[in-house]
Amino acid sequence: MLGREEIERKKIKEEGTTVIETGNHAVSLAAKFARADVVAAYPITPQTQIVEEIAKFVENGEMNAKFIRVESEHSAMAACIGASATGARAFTATSSQGLLLMHEMLFAAGGYRLPIVMANVNRSLFPPWNILVEHSDSLAQRDTGWIQFYCASNQEVFDTTIQAFKIAEEVNLPAMVNLEGFIMSHTHMPIELPMQDAVDRFLPRREHLWKLDVDNPGTFGSMSNPEYYVLMRKGIEDAMKEARTKILDVNTEFEREFGRKYEPIECYKCEDAETVIFAMGTIGKESKRAVDELRNEGVKAGVARIRLFRPFPEESIKSIAEGKKIIIFDRDCSFGKGGVLSTEIRSVLDKPASSYVVGIGGLDVPYTTIKKCVERANGQKDEWITEVHP
């Protein structure tokens, strides 16, 4: 007789269903539905459940993949690179220190133009030890040539991971899907799972830009003069540009197949707003409540949750911000400069904005705090909020 879990799994396979799952398991399920061929990963809190579940899928035959239990995150990305270089679909997941250890290899994956997909569970950085959410880990990977998404619900994590494979393979760039430690990774939310054949239709096998092939031997990554090097690096930038439109196309196709869609920026009551909040991840979601409360008090507020950080959606930000008072929330800090997101947004605005650094080390950011920050915004630059109820 089948256990409850097995019945559930069987049902998913046959008809698509809604499950109540954690953000971590949303990632594992997405990697399975996307038919990743090789998964190389290393445990780290709060990501570990992702790879535990994938290990289970592979061992019980639900997932036809090779799972490489590497000895470090650095080797996880190295193994993903090796696998992807043979034309296989490679996936990994990490968090925080693990992502930092991978840093060198992230540049390598971007430079090789390999469509590796990775989930990163956002977590604070050592020292001191803290395992709660912060965006500093992934924002420190800003310049590595990876497409970066930031999610705010488990459904979005699942859908974005599926989309990430398609986008990555179409523009030949690696893609990172970020979800927040504990707030999402360990929180159960409903996830509508698709039918496998619909995912297969959406995500057909695609030849990579190049591969290691004994019948067509080539040398990759060898010494290059500046004249060639510059062209290869420009190729990464051009692919990022191409990704801007591809991401929209893939989203349209996704909506047609699955009925859900995700713009690079999710707007809530922005059209008639006089004040617009910019934020990423769950603070963007929490801000909706703040917006509703503010509107009850006669403040016409809206929130623009940035989902796509690389390529940076500059034009959309400009048009959303036009004629509005801007308030930016960063859950990260570039010491000596301030919030990374605020720095990026300010670079495309031609007017002043207010910005706050909030939620560092997982410090709770309730809507009341967001509301208070909006109320007293007067052009401050990256003011640190160091209390839950300031």
Next chain:
Amino acid sequence: MKMEDIPKEELVLSGHSACQGCPLTTAMRTVLKALGKRTIMAIPACCSAVIQGMYPNSGVNIPLLNVPFETTAAVCSGIEAGLATQGIDDVNVLGWAGDGGTYDIGIQALSGAAERGANFLYVCYNNEMYSNTGVQRSGATPKHAWTTTTWKGKEEERKDMPSIMVAHNIPYVATASISHPIDLYEKVTKAKSIKGTKYIEILAPCPPGWRFDYSKTIEVAKLAVQTRAWNLYEVENGKYRINATIRRPKPIEDYLKLQQRFKDAVKDTEKVREMQANVDARWQWLEKMVEITN
């Protein structure tokens, strides 16, 4: 087997940019002849990354991926898995790294891959230093050798990397030398037929790094074996076997005095005596290992 039996087809092509007298092209040429065309190779930062030539040209006629310094074995794990998921099971995966990339910065990835039993051949061409960056000390540099980071001679003994690999319980570990190409060819051929992680370490005397004449590469490599400074042996499933039995070893001085890197050491009789004693002890240890494991 005779030299004539080694395949004529060259997979390391002419036009590469190695120094004259470079041992590693000799080594790579022999290894690739034994592995054949259906081989994928990963090379980290090392002399081989330069010698293969500048993009868009290549001196290597098999698929070759250049990888970051410490990742050779991890990348090979990924290549192996990637091929396996596509049903490709007749391609050899070769990690080709220097001693810096093996003994030092790459040891973690290599240890991990070996422990997982990744199915690939790892070749360390050991020139006993960081030669690509200009002769710096590595974990493979012998005691008393001059390098540009040990101006007065290295103070420590080198690590015993082959033993470290044996301790991983992998099916095949061997040492080889460019002066013994048939032995090397046969070892690679044997490794090719074994499933799992295989490790072969090739002594590669480097003329500019060890400071000897460019015409003497093979002579120095041969002397290393004849003086027992470098022993040719293999460990198959834990069983040790000596491949070149040196009955009447030449004195270690014969080997040292050809190399300017030991020019201060050879003047010190105490140091020479110490090095001779080490070499003798190593041979005794090796004979003991053969006895114990067979």
